[in-house]
Amino acid sequence: MKTEYLYKQPKTLLNKGTGFLTGYSHSLNPYTGCAFGCSYCYVRKMPVSLFRNKEWGTWVDIKKDAAEVFRKELLRARTKGPVTIFMSSSTDPYQPIEHKERITRSLLEVMAQNPPDFLLVQTRSPLVRRDIDLLLRLGEKVRVSMTVETDLDEIRKHFSPQAPPIQARLKTLQLLKEAGVQAQAAIAPVLPSSEAFPDKLRPLVDRICIDDYFMGDGSSGKRTKQMGIHKWYEPLGLEEWHDPSAYQIVYERMKRVFSAEQIYISQQGFEH
Template sequence: MKFGPVYKTPKTLLNKGTGFLSDYSHSLNPYTGCSFGCSYCYVRQMPVSTFRKEEWGTWVDVKKEAAEILRKELHKAKAKGKVTIFMSSSTDPYQPVEYKEKVTRSLLAVMADDPPDFLFVQTRSPLVRRDIDLLLLLKEKVRVSMTVETDLETVRKHFTPKAPPIAARLKTLELLAEAGVPTQATIAPVLPSSEAFPDKLKSLVDRVCVDDYFMGDGSGGKRTRSLGIRSLYEELGMEQWYDPAAYRIVQERLLTVFPGDKVLVSQKGFAP
């Protein structure tokens, strides 16, 4: 069952960067909930999701007056010291509702006027290309990290049927790079991929981050295990990829194509 978005006015937008995001002063989520509903998303196991009756992926809260709230909070935060922002930690800032609502775009406009020291934009959506004009205003103070967990569309459809196609994400990385926006490809979580994957990325980005459930879900893989993700690998006959060492397969393939300092693992790849 599909629900329309709910509109809420938050008291605050900037949250203190903690845990996996402790390299950042703040995290920023334009929405609560995410309609991509990826099977392995660790947010399914977090209070923001478990307190809701609706299934993760079927609901989204749109944050009203977000730009005005951020403008005030950003000004205050900058007066106290360095401000580095991770957008977003528990939603995709460019999920489908953003086409109409433009909350993320309004937040970028605020930050283009009053830039933080650094902004990291994490998405799996080609919609980010719409905002190239604002991203360019942030110059070297921004990096767009595009999730590309695999180069195999059959694998993508199996694990994340509602997420954008891989080809569209790769094309977006190409367009961002051509425009001069700093980017990286983020293989997170590592899904089964082909040996040709690194070559497909080589012409698009000069920096890659690799992460998996065991390092990146904030619980050593426990949150993901409780989602029954292993069965999705078994259905494909690829359970060897559901293993704490599987990321090394991809890492080693990448290192044949990229310099060692441009293949980052887990938290380091997301740091400012």
């Protein structure tokens, strides 16, 4: 899938935390659009995608000079109260173009100089390991939330062929732990996985977040239903995994190796 890249000059970077992100004062998106183009991404049914009239995953806007805009906004926001940031809510801050453009790194550099009260970095990309030096400077004020929807790469390839391999994500969690960066595994959305999944995560993280379409797409599953995601399960013969109760399969498995205090469900798992 070919992706079109455009440079845009942003007027603002920080957006007020609303809806699913009411636990945060702000959300922060270094890019608009996402080249990973996951089949189940709820952003496909949000205005940012619908008004574009192009297939989600085929376009990305690069926010030029984002760091300078963000620096001023962050200073201004700090005068009004605690600043807690969710990065990112409608894109992946470490999608492939970040290798070249380094927009996300430039924003982290600003935060390393003037830390927010808390930052959650939500990604599915191993590229986050590049910025361990900056994440360490934020110390207890940052957590990396690495999406690991399944432990089966053949399932990942079916639902999100452009996204990074599962093993690379697990390796990244290992590197974050070894470096001393707070991290969690976000099983979001819950995809079919094996009984060995918990044992693969146990050495890597002390915190798990489990979320699905029905709890986590911001519309009680309506956006996902409009996309016809259930059809993706039929060729695999795994329709039972597309059900509001399917997350409980994963939850029960995780409880075998993680304590109840280490497992978070949906929105609470993304909060600080």
